[in-house]
Amino acid sequence: MMAAENIINVSEADFEYEVLKYSQNVPVIVDFWATWCRPCKILSPALEHIANQAEGAFRLAKVDVDENPNLAVLYNVRSIPTVKAFSNGQVVGEFVGLQPEERIREFIMKIMPPSPASLALEKANALLELERWSEAEEIFRQLLEQSPNQPGSLLGLSKVMLLQSKIDDALDILENFPASKQFNQAQLILPFAYALEDLVNDDLPDESDLDAAFISAIRLARRGKLAQALDGLLDILRQDKNYQGGKARQVVLALLEIMGDENPLARDYRSELASVLF
Numbered sequence: 001m002m003a004a005e006n007i008i009n010v011s012e013a014d015f016e017y018e019v020l021k022y023s024q025n026v027p028v029i030v031d032f033w034a035t036w037c038r039p040c041k042i043l044s045p046a047l048e049h050i051a052n053q054a055e056g057a058f059r060l061a062k063v064d065v066d067e068n069p070n071l072a073v074l075y076n077v078r079s080i081p082t083v084k085a086f087s088n089g090q091v092v093g094e095f096v097g098l099q100p101e102e103r104i105r106e107f108i109m110k111i112m113p114p115s116p117a118s119l120a121l122e123k124a125n126a127l128l129e130l131e132r133w134s135e136a137e138e139i140f141r142q143l144l145e146q147s148p149n150q151p152g153s154l155l156g157l158s159k160v161m162l163l164q165s166k167i168d169d170a171l172d173i174l175e176n177f178p179a180s181k182q183f184n185q186a187q188l189i190l191p192f193a194y195a196l197e198d199l200v201n202d203d204l205p206d207e208s209d210l211d212a213a214f215i216s217a218i219r220l221a222r223r224g225k226l227a228q229a230l231d232g233l234l235d236i237l238r239q240d241k242n243y244q245g246g247k248a249r250q251v252v253l254a255l256l257e258i259m260g261d262e263n264p265l266a267r268d269y270r271s272e273l274a275s276v277l278f
Helices: 015-024 038-054 069-074 101-111 116-129 133-146 151-163 167-175 183-200 209-222 226-239 243-259 264-277
Strands: 007-009 028-033 059-064 082-087 090-096
Touching (some): 007 038, 015 059, 028 038, 038 059, 082 101, 151 167, 151 243, 209 226
Parallel strands (some): 007 059, 028 059
Antiparallel strands (some): 028 082, 082 090
16 A cells, blocks of 8 residues: 555545544554644644554545535534544544654554454463463474574564473574563573473582472473472462572563463462462
């Protein structure tokens, strides 16, 4: 789609066709602006830049409120700049005033229809939560073939690798994880990967009852029995909050990250961990 179609000026005469009807197929972002509006002179170029980068994923329609006052009244525009998002002929989101580019992008992403890749990633993460690890692994790998180094797919793949005892593969991902918003999550998982590596290499200390309990918990986690592993690790923390310099606590946090925030068991264990530690 050409940039001329991505970014257009619209008026009261063609708003219904160029915005409402057009939004039946592609989201339309409407920028209500005026020539005398100083913030508009900053926001409008930012919107145009993002629209050009999107290459037709959405349309940017610009409405001069001075020349089209009825549209401003119809859509309750009381201050400018005002930006409204349309999908299927309806307003589905809006913001008022100058915003940082990051927030503009977040706003646009929320109103965009999910891509096939994002749906596949969602499915893979759901399979991970359902403990269907080999199926999840296959999807994560397919996604990475299409988009190498995609952080969400790398994070998911590292989790299923650990849960299938493919430790070297998981460590290779986690130790070379790209800078991204998922980077901290990858770092949280590393202590569990290192504990698994030590278990396989017979390098875990085995000099006390707590050491034996820790080995048992890691073995359970290696077999995918995360809840039982967490029970054992929490028992260790009740006796020694700083066991092995905090290693038990770090592995608990790693397992909770692998389980995911939406897992109800994970929420319960997070609450229990807080009660044990504090």
